[in-house]
Amino acid sequence: MLKIWSMKKEQQKAENAAEGTTGVAPKKKKVTAAQLRVQKDLSELSLGSTMTTEFPDPDNILSFILYIEPDEGMYKGGRFSFTFNIPASFPHEPPKVLCREKIYHPNIDLEGKVCLNILREDWKPVLNLNAVIVGLQFLFLEPNASDPLNKEAADDLRNSRDGFKRNVRQAMAGGSVRGETYQRVLV
Amino acid sequence: MTSTEVHPASEPARWVYLDRIRTRPGPSTNPDVFSPEAAAAAMETMKILVIGAGGLGCEILKNLALSGFKDIHVIDMDTIDISNLNRQFLFRQADVGKYKAEVAARFVEKRVKGIKITPHNCKIQDFDEDFYMQFQLVVCGLDSIEARRWINATLVNMVDEDVEDSYKPLIDGGTEGFKGQARVIIPTITSCIECQLDMHAPRAAVPLCTLASIPRQPEHCIEWAHLIAWDQEKPFPQLDKDDPEHITWLYQKALERAAEFNIPGVTYSLTQGVVKNIIPAIAATNSVIAAACCNEALKIASNCAPALGFPEANYMMYSGNDSIYTYTFKHEKKDDCPVCGQLARNMDVDPTWTLRELVDSFAARPEAQLKKPSVRAEGRTLYMQSPPSLEAQTRPNLDRTLVELGLEEGQEIAVTDPAFATVTFKFKLKFKQ
């Protein structure tokens, strides 16, 4: 097989010989790596009919709001919004995502923290914003009782799917479940 | 010896002459890297990937099998069409409708004993880096520039400077009528496909504003139907270029547009040709180019003779348009290559241009050829094609000039396009006086 290492050495020798005459001028306003990556991710975003975005400041694409209006499943008829804050270390670290409404959901706690594997331990730099958005959408179609942030909601889901469904409707209408009052999210 | 003792089909006899080539040094063999044992062993164990099982792919698979490669994988998403049979010689009439990769693999395996060909009936984009990492060598016989750019960017991104095995040499063959090229790319070390993009003149990269306002040729009407009318009317959720119903829709739209501007020449087959970017294929050109590619594969694997690619020539062009001519040269790696370089490339712009003019100009630039570009500067979103809310917010910028938008001489802009997901183009603005 071709000896790549020896080729590389020869190339570096040639480069070193060519260098030295012109110093590199400081670059003017270089676009940062995180911004480049977010721009790329946004250009290939597919939101479908159930999601929209809002950019409070279009020049800052690292911060935006995602609205989801599920068109099927137990959360159908609601409108949920998430703030996306993307760290400068993106994509080496995942975006920070919070639900803005206080909702009754086994994988979202009362402060809006979201339990989605790819936002935590399973995040990989090859994943993109689309993967996160698809994951969030999926949480509303298939709430998951096995890895809960809202333990009571998870217990309800485990004990009785129908009971859980009633609680979801009640909470979405702004009612209380087990003494906790939720925000009205019906559209 | 009587004729009955001759062993015409015995398998060891098949490789006798090949072994003489790959296990004996020739006049140009580099003694530092060549050993007969290593050469034979490399070819026994090496995994080689072929991308494309069409006109070039059939030739490449046959040649690699007969060159002594034992473990070959092939990717092609297409199925066999009756029109392929004249040159894609691994396929028969009964195979029409079946997957090319599958049929080609089975055919060659049957004819050359002792080799394994693994077909993948899917797109190259369906696989991730882990898949491509298992190969030592990749040979491409594709008819699409987009697919070439994708695999090129993927192989370049896979390079880990500390791991020799992460460098996957790419041998790329291409033909167009009587012309063709064979090139060898050592990712990040030699010039890559993106560095060499100016070798492919854009065929139909007409600025969107021409398509939208003043079509002059039947192709413009078809591109208008394809890029503008389709997006506006969305007659089907996703354009399938192989679906006759979709092509017919585009054809009808293009006809209406052509009638409006009095342009003759829009036909169904032209529509198909423009939309699918069909290139005329000549069987013998495929044979010439595939042969060149596979001999390079044999040399890279065995070191029995110096291969194309390093340190000097890396690109062989073949032209049969006017008599016959070939030329082999070194295409230089570009420091500002959006895939393998780190620097932004200079771009001459007129500061009085509107952003729309700048955006449209990316379609016409040979090294970019972008049809849906999104543009940003540091801390500044100039125009984003997606998501819709951001598109609406940035749309007013299109009518403002570069100066009005506060862009400065020497400023870097980043351009992305969904067709080239792994690539970001960086340009440094140079204002014309």
Ligand SMILES: [Zn+2]
């Ligand atoms: Zn390059």
